Amino acid sequence: MSGTLKLSRRRFLQVLAGASGALIVGIRSAHAATAPTPPDMLGDALFDLGVYVRVDADGTVLIGSRDPETGTGVATALARIIADEMDADWQHVRVLPLGLGVADDNGKPHWLYGQQAGGTGNSMPRAWRDLRSVGALARWLLIRAAVPQLGVPPEQLHTERGSVIAPDGRRLSYGQLAAAAAKIALPPGAVQLKTPDRYNLIGKPAGDAHARAIVTGQTAYALDQHFGDTLVAVLAHCPWPDGRLTGLDSSAALAIKGVVKVIELKPDPRLPPGETVIAPAVAVIAENTWVALQGRRALKLEWKPGASSGENSAALEQQATALLNSDAAPTTRVRDDGDVDKAIRKAARRVEALYYQPWLAHATSEPMNCLVRLDKTSATLYVPTQSPQQAWTVVQRLTGLAPDQIDIRVPRIGGGYGRRLDHDYVAEAVLLAKEVDKPLRLFWTRDEDLTHDYYRSGCVHKFSTIIDAKRHVLAWNQRVASASALAGRGVPVDHLWSSEVSVNQFPAGFVPNYRSDWLGLSSSLPRGPHRGMPHITNAFAVGSFVDEIAHALKEDPLVTNLRLIGEPRLIPQQGGGAVDTARLVNVLKLATDRINWKDWLHSVNGLGLACWYMDGAYVAHAIEVSMQGEKLTIERAVCAVDVGRVINPTGLEGQVAGATLDALSSALNLAITVKDGKVQQSNWKDYPLASMAQLPRTVEVITVPGEGDPAGASFLAMPTAAPALANAVFRVSAVRVRRLPLMKELLRLL
Amino acid sequence: MAQDHAALPTKPTEIVPTPVRPGIDLEINGEHFRHTGDPAMPLLWYLRDVLRLDGTKYGGEHGDGGADLVLVNGKATSAITTPMSKLAGKQVTTVEGLANGKGDLHPLQQAFIDEDAIGCGYCTPGWLIASADLLNRIKEPSDNDIDALPNLCRCGCQTRVRKAIKRAAATMKQGAKA
Numbered sequence: 001m002s003g004t005l006k007l008s009r010r011r012f013l014q015v016l017a018g019a020s021g022a023l024i025v026g027i028r029s030a031h032a033a034t035a036p037t038p039p040d041m042l043g044d045a046l047f048d049l050g051v052y053v054r055v056d057a058d059g060t061v062l063i064g065s066r067d068p069e070t071g072t073g074v075a076t077a078l079a080r081i082i083a084d085e086m087d088a089d090w091q092h093v094r095v096l097p098l099g100l101g102v103a104d105d106n107g108k109p110h111w112l113y114g115q116q117a118g119g120t121g122n123s124m125p126r127a128w129r130d131l132r133s134v135g136a137l138a139r140w141l142l143i144r145a146a147v148p149q150l151g152v153p154p155e156q157l158h159t160e161r162g163s164v165i166a167p168d169g170r171r172l173s174y175g176q177l178a179a180a181a182a183k184i185a186l187p188p189g190a191v192q193l194k195t196p197d198r199y200n201l202i203g204k205p206a207g208d209a210h211a212r213a214i215v216t217g218q219t220a221y222a223l224d225q226h227f228g229d230t231l232v233a234v235l236a237h238c239p240w241p242d243g244r245l246t247g248l249d250s251s252a253a254l255a256i257k258g259v260v261k262v263i264e265l266k267p268d269p270r271l272p273p274g275e276t277v278i279a280p281a282v283a284v285i286a287e288n289t290w291v292a293l294q295g296r297r298a299l300k301l302e303w304k305p306g307a308s309s310g311e312n313s314a315a316l317e318q319q320a321t322a323l324l325n326s327d328a329a330p331t332t333r334v335r336d337d338g339d340v341d342k343a344i345r346k347a348a349r350r351v352e353a354l355y356y357q358p359w360l361a362h363a364t365s366e367p368m369n370c371l372v373r374l375d376k377t378s379a380t381l382y383v384p385t386q387s388p389q390q391a392w393t394v395v396q397r398l399t400g401l402a403p404d405q406i407d408i409r410v411p412r413i414g415g416g417y418g419r420r421l422d423h424d425y426v427a428e429a430v431l432l433a434k435e436v437d438k439p440l441r442l443f444w445t446r447d448e449d450l451t452h453d454y455y456r457s458g459c460v461h462k463f464s465t466i467i468d469a470k471r472h473v474l475a476w477n478q479r480v481a482s483a484s485a486l487a488g489r490g491v492p493v494d495h496l497w498s499s500e501v502s503v504n505q506f507p508a509g510f511v512p513n514y515r516s517d518w519l520g521l522s523s524s525l526p527r528g529p530h531r532g533m534p535h536i537t538n539a540f541a542v543g544s545f546v547d548e549i550a551h552a553l554k555e556d557p558l559v560t561n562l563r564l565i566g567e568p569r570l571i572p573q574q575g576g577g578a579v580d581t582a583r584l585v586n587v588l589k590l591a592t593d594r595i596n597w598k599d600w601l602h603s604v605n606g607l608g609l610a611c612w613y614m615d616g617a618y619v620a621h622a623i624e625v626s627m628q629g630e631k632l633t634i635e636r637a638v639c640a641v642d643v644g645r646v647i648n649p650t651g652l653e654g655q656v657a658g659a660t661l662d663a664l665s666s667a668l669n670l671a672i673t674v675k676d677g678k679v680q681q682s683n684w685k686d687y688p689l690a691s692m693a694q695l696p697r698t699v700e701v702i703t704v705p706g707e708g709d710p711a712g713a714s715f716l717a718m719p720t721a722a723p724a725l726a727n728a729v730f731r732v733s734a735v736r737v738r739r740l741p742l743m744k745e746l747l748r749l750l
Numbered sequence: 751m752a753q754d755h756a757a758l759p760t761k762p763t764e765i766v767p768t769p770v771r772p773g774i775d776l777e778i779n780g781e782h783f784r785h786t787g788d789p790a791m792p793l794l795w796y797l798r799d800v801l802r803l804d805g806t807k808y809g810g811e812h813g814d815g816g817a818d819l820v821l822v823n824g825k826a827t828s829a830i831t832t833p834m835s836k837l838a839g840k841q842v843t844t845v846e847g848l849a850n851g852k853g854d855l856h857p858l859q860q861a862f863i864d865e866d867a868i869g870c871g872y873c874t875p876g877w878l879i880a881s882a883d884l885l886n887r888i889k890e891p892s893d894n895d896i897d898a899l900p901n902l903c904r905c906g907c908q909t910r911v912r913k914a915i916k917r918a919a920a921t922m923k924q925g926a927k928a
């Protein structure tokens with residue numbers, strides 16, 4: 001009935017027969033594993049199994065998607081990798097989110113599906129490694145199941161769109177074969193994967209697998225999930241993350257019909273950020289959201305600030321510039337190639353600049369929330385999380401339940417951007433659920449969401465470069481001051497820089513003398529992972545600065561960029577891999593050709609460019625802007641990307657266009673500021689994501705066809721959009737914007 | 751991908767409560783409802799907490815992001831800033847009610863699928879409602895008309911939404927001719 005095939009030392013491909021004649025293929029661990037199988041994957045097959053594929057007798061192919069879907073298209077792309085390898089008919093594929101796969105390994109968690117994470121940019125490379133073998137085994141089994149019925153040896157059978165086909169054209173559908181396939185003895189070794197010329201889904205465009213459900217309002221996010229008789233909790237957090245509650249009068253709140261309880265929450269100081277309550281808070285628990293909100297309004301609260309009440313945005317920036325200008329400030333030397341000091345002494349021409357970038361919030365569309373049902377032997381949670389494993393850790397610590405008594409379900413998520421790699425809201429939900437005897441939904445209102453975030457730190461970049469007589473950059477010295485996103489998270493002090501600057505970033509390795517220093521700011525505002533960091537802030541500063549070098553040299557910035565990149569070659573990266581300068585030049589040329597860069601000098605509009613690379617992928621933006629008085633219009637935005645093999649061109653194009661607009665929106669408008677320790681932005685008017693009118697009307701996306709292993713693309717297009725915009729603005733207005741958000745600074749300087 | 755048309759729900763027999771409790775009578779997606787709770791309750795929470803019509807989303811308290819838009823008598827309206835007391839006798843259409851009873855998608859819904867105008871999808875219902883309102887007012891909206899939509903999208907779907915609206919307008923024009 002069932003069997004296993006060795007995949008690696010600890011993980012096995014496994015096949016099981018379902019009770020109603022279904023074929024189920026998954027990856028399970030070598031450990032005796034008992035883990036809840038997602039109900040939808042289980043069907044009639046009552047086995048505990050980490051399931052990826054189920055072929056039903058009616059021909060339906062269910063594919064489980066292990067990584068959380070935050071809108072990056074990963075559910076569709078992962079499913080298509082499996083579906084292609086097994087030659088499933090995409091018309092009959094349904095994609096289901098897998099919850100967290102966890103088994104009990106003597107009291108410790110054993111992760112059944114390996115790493116499960118979303119929006120971290122590496123779903124695709126990991127899937128490419130693991131998931132093709134799942135599809136290949138299913139196909140291998142289905143072919144063998146057809147042998148007795150078709151009377152043809154397996155070598156002569158082929159598969160196509162959900163059928164096994166004999167040389168004479170007779171065919172059997174996968175649905176007809178599923179029951180028999182589940183009984184076939186497994187192959188002795190690894191099954192051969194398809195050669196790329198036989199891909200029929202990979203590389204072909206596909207819309208989101210859940211598009212129809214989304215446009216009809218049927219997709220249930222965590223906030224839309226229900227248990228019977230659920231209570232709703234809304235929170236009032238302390239305005240100061242390190243403050244405390246000194247007065248609470250909840251009598252008026254409790255007098256409101258439907259308000260059940262008022263509960264105080266405190267951070268656990270022993271735990272790192274993201275694993276405990278983000279700030280002291282008072283929760284109002286009520287029978288529905290509306291009553292809970294009225295209860296919160298009726299609370300009388302007195303908060304006392306902590307040490308952070310002295311914090312102000314302007315003072316933080318002064319702290320940063322003071323550090324950058326001091327030789328004595330504690331400095332982490334991230335990279336030091338050649339001899340920058342010596343090069344500076346024989347200076348021919350020096351270019352210097354400072355760039356200021358603000359703090360940012362994540363501002364996910366779906367605010368923080370979590371639905372919990374808790375009893376003595378189980379916890380069931382719907383969590384919008386980018387890391388189900390981290391969510392599990394938080395739940396386990398607070399409940400003491402066994403690993404497999406915790407069921408983390410991860411429906412589609414209304415945006416992540418790194419915010420949901422932290423699980424303060426899960427801790428809050430569990431703590432509150434323990435205080436009531438009904439299921440509980442924790443719900444953050446927008447003001448809580450914007451004022452209590454693990455923000456992206458603001459930063460200041462200081463550059464000085466030496467240009468030799470042949471216009472080559474001889475030395476590049478950069479200093480960055482920011483508050484590390486890793487501080488307080490168990491990372492050694494000498495590695496706090498790694499969330500703030502990349503050791504391999506452009507132009508490290510491109511210039512003979514290169515130095516990169518990081519200086520830590522102290523701030524009591526919580527910080528955490530943020531989409532595309534550390535590339536976003538650095539690409540803006542570097543991309544702007546290269547443009548300033550071009551201006552200093554009185555030449556076309558494309559020429560300056562191409563000279564800096566240099567000859568086609570491989571530049572080794574610290575930590576492995578290499579940058580292929582030819583691929584970088586290629587995307588730059590594609591983007592600039594498309595926007596007619598030859599008009600750069602004479603166009604009445606401004607043209608700007610920037611290029612970047614990260615994790616084996618390459619990107620360039622070329623942007624055209626016009627200005628009429630104080631009105632800035634982004635006329636065109638072109639983005640060229642090279643991500644190696646493209647799994648889903650439609651998905652990639654969507655990600656590239658979306659990331660471009662997201663980056664432009666942030667660069668144009670957004671900043672989180674602090675006054676007396678309090679975050680000042682609490683709604684969309686204070687934190688104005690770009691309107692339709694501010695954004696370009698199209699994003700022209702150029703993708704380079706590639707055959708290398710696929711690189712992640714979810715935030716690839718973010719870093720270069722802002723510098724290309726600022727460079728275009730300089731061209732049209734002669735105003736160099738060295739401070740974001742751009743619109744505010746531009747209007748100040750005009 | 752195959753999308754099963756949901757089985758047609760049979761129209762529920764109207765239950766007449768006796769004695770009739772006073773309340774606010776309104777129509778939502780063609781069905782009659784009576785709200786007997788707090789008249790100040792915003793429509794959003796009535797839809798989500800009471801009816802479990804979860805397609806309309808929470809974006810913020812002020813309704814300025816557009817995620818909570820519904821059509822009230824055909825006009826795009828923020829569900830979180832509209833209390834139930836203002837809805838007596840009104841016809842409300844949520845994203846769940848955009849397709850017709852047979853499950854045929856509204857041209858905008860089909861266009862959003864065809865143009866891949868979806869990121870995380872959370873704000874999509876609001877865009878659909880705002881676009882439906884726009885096409886009700888202006889059959890062939892210009893780029894400037896589309897620019898005036900109030901919706902926010904954190905994933906950056908605006909360029910694809912623009913294409914989808916134009917595609918839907920073209921489809922509806924063709925449909926009108928035929």
